[in-house]
Amino acid sequence: MCLAIPVKLTSIKGNKGWVEIGTTTREVDLTLLPEAKVGDYVLIHAGFAISKVEEKEAKQLLELLSTISY
Amino acid sequence: MKKDVISLAHGSGGKLTHQLIKNILLPCFNNPLLSPLTDSAVFEINKTRLAFTTDSYVIKPLFFPGGDIGKLSVSGTINDLAVMGAKPIFISCSFIIEEGLPLSTFKKIVRSIEETARYAGVSIITGDTKVVEKGSADGMFINTTGIGIVPSEINLGFERIEVGDLIIVNGTIGDHSVAVLSRREELGFGESINSDCAPLYNLVEKLKPYWGDIKFMRDPTRGGVVGVLNEIVERKSFGIKLCEKDIPLREETKAICELLGIDPLYLANEGKILFFVDPKKVEGILRILHEHPLGKKASIVGEVIPEPAGKVYLETSIGTKRVLDMLIEDELPRIC
Amino acid sequence: MRYVSEFRDQKLAKRITRRIEQLAREVGREVRLMEVCGTHAMAILRFGIKQLIPSNIKLISGPGCPVCVTPDQYIDMACEYARRGFLIVTFGDMMRVPGTGGSLGEEKSRGRKVKVVYSSVDALRLARSFSEEKVVFLGIGFETTAPTVAASICMAKEEGVKNFMVLCGHKLIPPAMKALVENPRVRIDGFLCPGHVSTIIGTKSYEFLARDYHIPCVVAGFEPLDILQGINLLLSQICQNEAKVENEYTRVVTPEGNLKAKDIMRRVFNVSDSQWRGLGVIEDSGLTIAEDYSFYNAQFRFPVETALSHRNSGCRCGEVLQGLIEPEECSLFGTSCNPSRPFGPCMVSAEGACNIHYRFGARDKKNEKGCN
Numbered sequence: 013m014c015l016a017i018p019v020k021l022t023s024i025k026g027n028k029g030w031v032e033i034g035t036t037t038r039e040v041d042l043t044l045l046p047e048a049k050v051g052d053y054v055l056i057h058a059g060f061a062i063s064k065v066e067e068k069e070a071k072q073l074l075e076l077l078s079t080i081s082y
Numbered sequence: 083m084k085k086d087v088i089s090l091a092h093g094s095g096g097k098l099t100h101q102l103i104k105n106i107l108l109p110c111f112n113n114p115l116l117s118p119l120t121d122s123a124v125f126e127i128n129k130t131r132l133a134f135t136t137d138s139y140v141i142k143p144l145f146f147p148g149g150d151i152g153k154l155s156v157s158g159t160i161n162d163l164a165v166m167g168a169k170p171i172f173i174s175c176s177f178i179i180e181e182g183l184p185l186s187t188f189k190k191i192v193r194s195i196e197e198t199a200r201y202a203g204v205s206i207i208t209g210d211t212k213v214v215e216k217g218s219a220d221g222m223f224i225n226t227t228g229i230g231i232v233p234s235e236i237n238l239g240f241e242r243i244e245v246g247d248l249i250i251v252n253g254t255i256g257d258h259s260v261a262v263l264s265r266r267e268e269l270g271f272g273e274s275i276n277s278d279c280a281p282l283y284n285l286v287e288k289l290k291p292y293w294g295d296i297k298f299m300r301d302p303t304r305g306g307v308v309g310v311l312n313e314i315v316e317r318k319s320f321g322i323k324l325c326e327k328d329i330p331l332r333e334e335t336k337a338i339c340e341l342l343g344i345d346p347l348y349l350a351n352e353g354k355i356l357f358f359v360d361p362k363k364v365e366g367i368l369r370i371l372h373e374h375p376l377g378k379k380a381s382i383v384g385e386v387i388p389e390p391a392g393k394v395y396l397e398t399s400i401g402t403k404r405v406l407d408m409l410i411e412d413e414l415p416r417i418c
Numbered sequence: 419m420r421y422v423s424e425f426r427d428q429k430l431a432k433r434i435t436r437r438i439e440q441l442a443r444e445v446g447r448e449v450r451l452m453e454v455c456g457t458h459a460m461a462i463l464r465f466g467i468k469q470l471i472p473s474n475i476k477l478i479s480g481p482g483c484p485v486c487v488t489p490d491q492y493i494d495m496a497c498e499y500a501r502r503g504f505l506i507v508t509f510g511d512m513m514r515v516p517g518t519g520g521s522l523g524e525e526k527s528r529g530r531k532v533k534v535v536y537s538s539v540d541a542l543r544l545a546r547s548f549s550e551e552k553v554v555f556l557g558i559g560f561e562t563t564a565p566t567v568a569a570s571i572c573m574a575k576e577e578g579v580k581n582f583m584v585l586c587g588h589k590l591i592p593p594a595m596k597a598l599v600e601n602p603r604v605r606i607d608g609f610l611c612p613g614h615v616s617t618i619i620g621t622k623s624y625e626f627l628a629r630d631y632h633i634p635c636v637v638a639g640f641e642p643l644d645i646l647q648g649i650n651l652l653l654s655q656i657c658q659n660e661a662k663v664e665n666e667y668t669r670v671v672t673p674e675g676n677l678k679a680k681d682i683m684r685r686v687f688n689v690s691d692s693q694w695r696g697l698g699v700i701e702d703s704g705l706t707i708a709e710d711y712s713f714y715n716a717q718f719r720f721p722v723e724t725a726l727s728h729r730n731s732g733c734r735c736g737e738v739l740q741g742l743i744e745p746e747e748c749s750l751f752g753t754s755c756n757p758s759r760p761f762g763p764c765m766v767s768a769e770g771a772c773n774i775h776y777r778f779g780a781r782d783k784k785n786e787k788g789c790n
Contacts, residue, residue, distance in 0.1 A: 015457055016562070016614050017340050018421040018670075034333030036275065041539055043569045044679045053421060055617065055670050056341075058509075058559075059537025060566045063617040063676060065421055069669040074424055077643060080650070082436040091758050098758060336419055342510075342536075343460065343768055400431045400642045402466025404778055409757075 016057035018065045021048055031056060093140075095304025095350075096409040100313070118240070119313070121162040121301065124232060131232035133168035135159060138225045144191065147261045148276025151224055152194035154352060158303065159228040160202050160281040165299040165355055167238050168230030170283055173199060175209040175226050180219035191222065202281035204228070230283075235293045242297035245320050247386040248364050250357040252285060252371055253278065253379040255307060256335045256346030258353070264338070275334045278353030285355070285376050292370070295363040300356050306348040307383075308406045310356065311394045322394045324384035324406070347396075348409055358386065421669070425641030426465075434646040435470045441653035442472040449475050450605050451652055452598070452741050454591055455482040455612035456769025457640055463778035465642040471649060478741040479774075481594050482612065484559045485511045485767035486739060487694045492558075492587045493517030494724040499554045499585070499716065500530035507541035508556040509563075510534045515766045518725065538570035538584075545574070545582035554716045557584045562614040564588040564705055565679035568686035571707070571714045583716035586707050589692055591615050592623050593703035599631045604740050608634040608652035613644070613667045620675025624663045632661040639667040686711050695763060696736025735762035738771050745772040752776060 019031040019038075029048065030037045038056075042048050045061040053065040091098045108117060115123045122135035139155040149157075156173060163170040175195060179188065199206055261277040282301070289296065302310045307329075311322050324347070331346055339346050353376060359367055364382060371377030394406045442449070453459060459479045462468065468477060481487050494517040500506045506522060513523040513534060526532040531551070535541055541555040557567045567584060574582040591612060598604050611624055616637045624635045634655035638648030648666045655661065665671055685708065692704020707715035733755075734748040745751050745764065755761035757773055764770035 015341055015343050017337055017419075019337070020420070033337040034275075036334045041537075041566075041569065043572075044565055044676060044682070046678060055614070057562055057614060058566045059539045060569065062562065062565070062614070062679065063670040066669050070421060070424070073643075073647075073666070073668065074430070077430045077434060077647060080433045080437050082433070082440050089758070333419065340419075340422070343457075345464075398465055399426045399428065400465055400470075401428045402469045404463075404466050407777075409777070 016055045016062065018053050018055055021050055021052050021054055021061070024048070024050055029054075029061065031061075094409070095309050099305075100408070120166060122166045122168060122228075122230070124166055124168070131234070133163050133166045133230045133232050134228070135162040136225065136227040137162060138223060140220070140223050141262065142220055143262070143265055144187070144221045146265045146277055148258075149279035149352075150191055150194050151222060152191035153198045154279050155224040155226045156195055156198040156202065156204070157279050157281045157352060159226040160204065160283055161301045161352075161355070163228050163230035164281075164283040164286045165301050166230075166232060167236030167286065167293070167299070168232045169287070170202065170204045170228050170230040170281075172207045173204050173226050173228045175206050175224065177209070177211045178219050178223040178225075179211065179213045180221055181213055181216045183221055188222075198281060202283060233293075235290070237294070238296065238298050240298065240314070240318070243314075243318075243320065243358050243386055244297070245386050245388050246361055247297055247358045248361045248382050249311075249322065249324075249384040249386070250359060250364065250367060250371070250380055251302075251307070251330065251383050252282075252355055252357075252377040253353070254330045254332045254335065255302070255351055255354060256339065256349040257332060258351050259349035260335050260338050263342075275332060275338075278351060280353035280376055282353065282355055282376060285371070285374050288370055288374055289367060292359070292363055292367050295360040295367070296357055297360070298358040302351050302354055302356055304350050305408065306346075306350060307356065308347045308394060309408055312406070312408045315392050315394060317392060319391050320386050320388060321390045321392060322384055323387045324394065324396050326396055326399045328381055328383050330379045330381045330383075347406065361385075422641060425639070425643040427643065430643055431470065431646060434643065434650050438471055438475070438646065438650050438653060441650070441657055442475050444657050445474070445653060447474065449607045449653065449656060450478055450741075451475065451608045451610055451649060452478050452480045452606045453482060453610040453612070454480040454595060455615065456484075456486075456767070456774075457614070458482065458610060458612065458638070458645065459771055459774050460769065461640045461642070461645060463774050465645075467642065467645055470646065475649065475653070477610075477649075478744070479738070479771040480598060480741050481694060481697060481739040482591075483739075483764070483767050483769040483771070484563070484589060485515055486735065486763040486770045487589060487594075487696065488512075488515065488558055488587055488763070489693045489695045490517045491693070491724055492585070493521065494519060495717075495722050496522060496554070496556055496585060497525050498722045498724060499720070500525040500532055502720075502722070503531070503552070504554045504720075505531040505533065505544065505548070505551040506554050506556065507533050507535055507544055509536075509558060511767050511769065512556055512558060514760070515763050516760070538567045539573075542570050542574055542579065542582055545579050546577075549581055551581060552720070553582050555582070555584045557586045557588055559588060560591050560612070560615050561618045561683075562612075564687065565618055565676070565683050568682045571686050571711050572682060574714055575711060583714050583719060584707065585716040586687070586705055588687070588705040589694065590689070590703050590705070592619070592626075593700050594694065594697065595624070595627060597697060597700045597703075598740060599627065599633055601740065603742060606633060606741070607656060608636070610645070610648045610652065611635050611637040611663075613637060613639045613671060616665075616667065616671045616675065618676050618679045621663050621665045621671060621673050623675070628661040628663050634661050635663045637663070637665045637667050637671050639670070694739075696739040733762040735764045735772075738764050745775040748772070
């Protein structure tokens with residue numbers, strides 16, 4: 013199952029964090045992403061944060077796509 | 083899976099349930115009031131049109147965010163009457179209780195039934211109570227049967243549906259299933275989504291000025307929006323197109339569905355109605371719905387189209403199309 | 419949804435599609451692009467991606483479904499543990515996969531203890547709460563999931579949880595990709611590399627494919643724009659006769675991947691040869707639990723014997739998993755093999771190619787290209 017979604021990290025306590033999904037929160041484990049900070053968007057999979065979502069990269073990709081010529 | 087026994091899939095409201103009904107129940111019970119397979123049977127006695135329906139509730143767990151089996155058993159049956167345009171008046175209530183169920187649990191559920199019935203303006207006038215050995219009923223099963231009166235201004239039927247009719251849903255979909263799932267599985271959510279479980283006759287009543295413009299109604303419980311719409315288009319000369327962009331969904335439902343790889347269009351709802359309406363009157367209908375607490379997120383989700391007949395298809399958010407077929411097996415068993 | 423809806427923009431999709439059409443014309447011949455991730459397979463069918471690309475560009479599914487490639491023997495072992503009274507805790511998709519003697523779902527209906535969870539952390543929680551139970555967690559999944567299970571094993575060791583064990587069945591994707599390109603029957607012109615596996619292993623893990631086998635690789639995300647852009651980049655490479663590893667999914671994937679995750683995996687797991695259903699034994703393609711953590715290794719603490727299995731004839735899952743045939747080309751597809759009566763694992767798992775093709779309406783070939 014490689015299903016993972018990008019969610020916002022709203023609080024951290026030790027190696028656990030809470031992410032916001034609409035008006036609900038879910039606990040996630042931050043063992044694999046110790047550098048995560050409150051306010052970051054992270055990818056969560058099977059209860060763990062596995063990567064940070066880089067806003068700059070997302071913006072750059074969208075910009076690139078909007079300039080594709082054909 | 084063995085071929086010649088009933089499996090869980092037969093109870094899912096999908097293809098196998100349908101086959102069971104078509105191949106065994108319909109031929110055996112064989113009568114014109116049953117064969118339309120509408121949510122309630124509608125018939126006339128002494129010039130009064132009555133609607134009659136029954137439903138059994140085997141939901142697990144008994145208590146879930148936003149409701150419990152009691153509230154569900156009353157709402158579900160009221161809604162089956164409401165979608166036929168019938169004002170619900172009386173309900174019966176039969177319990178099959180598992181030995182060992184705490185009395186406090188039973189009382190809580192009974193109070194919930196009473197509250198829901200009072201809110202909806204119906205009385206419970208008859209019932210039954212049975213107890214079975216531990217292991218035979220998973221806490222409790224409830225059956226409710228309801229009877230209602232269909233006003234003369236209401237004229238609903240498959241034959242009224244026309245190409246061009248628009249399909250409205252009164253709010254966000256998939257919430258009931260997600261609420262139950264979040265309680266059932268270890269999803270670890272903090273405050274969960276509430277089930278949308280609610281009796282809807284009051285909503286239908288408020289639409290009285292437009293009763294003539296509503297051609298058909300259905301509540302998308304087991305099998306979800308897709309299951310129910312497929313039942314409607316089967317062997318008809320029209321099809322249905324749904325627009326992914328317009329399907330109202332809560333953020334949480336969207337996220338949980340993405341995370342678990344399930345499609346909200348197949349999930350059960352317990353507080354929703356799909357209205358097939360005259361396109362010229364859709365603005366007025368939406369206005370009334372938006373003013374009602376149970377209709378705030380009402381949206382047009384699709385339309386009746388000529389081709390492909392007999393099928394439901396989805397126009398995805400990126401403009402591609404795919405057919406939405408009935409599932410063989412439910413994503414979530416024992417959902418209502 | 420943030421970082422999701424923007425990547426489903428219809429106008430941008432059209433742009434990329436036009437470019438793909440141009441490149442497809444330039445290439446001329448049939449191009450076979452393989453994805454090796456069930457989530458990619460699902461996304462492609464769910465968003466109708468095949469309707470947007472020209473007919474000479476073929477998107478084929480590889481062995482990207484961890485449940486589908488898990489051999490019968492593993493399921494049989496899990497069922498045996500269940501029969502011996504262990505509490506089996508698993509990800510949902512394992513429940514219906516049949517071994518030689520039935521599935522875990524069937525064991526559960528016979529009264530054995532089987533529970534579905536979303537995370538290995540939940541399995542650990544169950545072990546803590548029910549200290550009298552012997553908990554066996556089924557460690558299935560590729561490199562996205564393996565580090566999460568490794569982390570749970572570490573936690574169990576740190577906390578001294580004595581009744582938590584893992585039946586390790588994790589597998590690694592790059593060795594399977596290598597086996598595929600070395601198979602003369604398999605024709606692949608480019609790989610759409612799995613986005614989430616890549617967050618862990620990094621884009622560098624695919625360099626050998628470009629360098630030694632001249633296969634273009636693009637690491638792509640799972641939204642429609644990601645997949646379309648992935649196809650775009652692959653076609654560009656093919657047109658220019660290039661072979662390199664490109665990263666489309668830069669918002670979450672880096673060249674090195676997740677170093678902490680890789681470190682935890684190195685500590686807890688050893689790499690070994692592994693049996694893949696349909697593909698046979700692939701060198702260095704599986705994980706086993708390292709000696710330091712053998713206390714958490716179910717097979718080490720409570721070894722079980724299972725009979726060698728023999729796959730039923732007629733089942734062509736092996737060929738589907740290598741992209742040699744489409745699900746629809748199997749004569750059992752949709753008839754004696756469907757989601758309610760699956761013959762093989764590709765139909766059982768929600769990420770199996772056959773199950774996905776069945777669910778997303780590919781039964782009726784006409785509908786694949788739209789319904790007007």
